[in-house]
Amino acid sequence: MNFKLNYKQYTDYINVTSGIFYPAKNFVNQREFNTILYDQTLNKKFFPLPIFFGLKKKQYENIKNKRNLTLKYKSQNVAKVSNLKFYEIDKNLFGKKVFGNNFKKHHYFKIFDKENYKFLSFKISKKYSFKHLPKYFIDPKVFKKKIKKLKFLPGFHTRNVPHNAHLWIHKLLHKRYGGLLIQPLIGQYKVGEYKDRFIMKSNIKASKLLRSDAVFCLPFFSYPRYGGPLEASLHAIVRRNYGCSHFWVGRDHAGYKNFFSKYESQKFCKSLEKKIGIKIISEKEPFYCRIQKIVTNKCKSAKCNKKKLMISGSKIRNLIKKNKKIPSYLMIEDISKLINSKSLIY
Numbered sequence: 001m002n003f004k005l006n007y008k009q010y011t012d013y014i015n016v017t018s019g020i021f022y023p024a025k026n027f028v029n030q031r032e033f034n035t036i037l038y039d040q041t042l043n044k045k046f047f048p049l050p051i052f053f054g055l056k057k058k059q060y061e062n063i064k065n066k067r068n069l070t071l072k073y074k075s076q077n078v079a080k081v082s083n084l085k086f087y088e089i090d091k092n093l094f095g096k097k098v099f100g101n102n103f104k105k106h107h108y109f110k111i112f113d114k115e116n117y118k119f120l121s122f123k124i125s126k127k128y129s130f131k132h133l134p135k136y137f138i139d140p141k142v143f144k145k146k147i148k149k150l151k152f153l154p155g156f157h158t159r160n161v162p163h164n165a166h167l168w169i170h171k172l173l174h175k176r177y178g179g180l181l182i183q184p185l186i187g188q189y190k191v192g193e194y195k196d197r198f199i200m201k202s203n204i205k206a207s208k209l210l211r212s213d214a215v216f217c218l219p220f221f222s223y224p225r226y227g228g229p230l231e232a233s234l235h236a237i238v239r240r241n242y243g244c245s246h247f248w249v250g251r252d253h254a255g256y257k258n259f260f261s262k263y264e265s266q267k268f269c270k271s272l273e274k275k276i277g278i279k280i281i282s283e284k285e286p287f288y289c290r291i292q293k294i295v296t297n298k299c300k301s302a303k304c305n306k307k308k309l310m311i312s313g314s315k316i317r318n319l320i321k322k323n324k325k326i327p328s329y330l331m332i333e334d335i336s337k338l339i340n341s342k343s344l345i346y
């Protein structure tokens, strides 16, 4: 019987089967789901979030008596799976561990609750070659060969068209480590955010500004989980698996509204850098200082606080929506000329 994968299931499948989510090699079974929630481990290695295969009620009813499935995405064969096992988990426990005590109010917990009536684990008995991959996608094994000679490679995660605070971070990382992997998350479909192709195009442009063959821009084909610290550590794992030596964790990395505190993701990842196997760079966020007239993350002037201008993506998106010019202290023209109000999802 055929089973149509949705976008999330398809990208998770790619990430578990290509080593991008290693040590995860398949969707979790019931035991692994719980071990990850309680101990943050999978096969005795650190792993923060269960990569699960969820079913809606109707889907479950359709396949509950089947022994094998052919997974499909956009009418192409993806895999044959056997040994199907349906299971349930304590969804509130998942919510609490991932989104915190206030989880019931978290929008993405509500979606999780609604989308997952049952969970399914299986053995992958046949893999077909990937037919749908984003432009510029590279398998980590291939990428690691390309960067073999580099001593260090810091990774930078983004879901944005790069503004001046991002460029400041790129420069800092490149200067300090001699290389850089800018890896935008491709596959977010939230109203008001950028379309994938503009995120990719503008980040490629930003990578070229550094004029170095040790600077790369690749997509991370996935979706935002809004899971704060745990998700930030998954992002670090992805970059380790791509061969990065360091990973920049943002001020509110993978955050959502005020569910996580400022710098919580940084602290969490920093405390785990040995277990993850990648150095975590945790710095204060850069801003525009009107006294020094530069982007920086430190300023000695006592007057600075009042003169500080925050550089935020939402500020820029609001200007774009209104077809207003983006001031150059927020975004350089090389980048801003690549986007307009049509670059956003409505």
Ligand SMILES: [Zn+2]
Pocket (backbone or CB within 6 Å): 289, 290, 291, 292, 298, 299, 300, 301, 304, 305, 307
């Ligand atoms: Zn200042």
